[in-house]
Amino acid sequence: MEKRIERIKEALHEARYKLTPQREVTVRVLLENESSHLSAEDVFMKVKDKYPEIGLATVYRTLELLNELNVLDKVNFGDGVSRYDLRKEGAQHFHHHLICIHCGSVEEIEEDLLTDVEKIVTRDFEFDIIDHRLTFHGVCKLCKGKEGNTDA
Known part of the structure; x- marks a missing residue:
């Protein structure tokens, strides 16, 4: 997991962003639940368990940034809920x-x-x-x- 976090940190750095503590905990939750296809609200609830002071808007912004950087993909399975799926390495x-x-x-x-x-x-x-x-x-x-x- 640490190697993937380091590569995500590098991707953020190349785009002139930092891996803030809030972004890192969000990435860790996504990695820990990689096969779950979590919604933003699901990610938020899991992140909040680890980082209680984080806000929903911060999680949304982090997910959108990671989507823009092609670290993860936003998917919809026809149920009207956007879910997030980490892109497989390589x-x-x-x-x-x-x-x-x-x-x-x-x-x-x-x-x-x-x-x-x-x-x-x-x-x-x-x-x-x-x-x-x-x-x-x-x-x-x-x-x-x-x-x-x-x-x-």
Whole structure:
């Protein structure tokens, strides 16, 4: 975790920002809950446990700054709530998600499934791609296994 915090500190420094104590505790919470897809309010509640004097606005500003610096990504799984997802180290693109419409589970796909699609879009549409996001909505294997449920 310390190495990732150091790299985030370097990214902030390159953009002329500092890793303040408030930013550091926010980053630590995100790292500790990396697979949880926390909302800003979730992050705030966890940060407040560690740093009681922090305000919600500070957490929001930190999340937006980290999003601007591509340290994390803001995602929405169709429920109207923005969630924050740390970018995997060395990843050129945002990872993909499988969202179950029954139980709401979110599974991550680390493999970049769109390499060929990007080449086609770049070639045929003369479009320079910076990033992409892919989200599949469906029924997870656990829900499919319950009572033989196979449809949405």
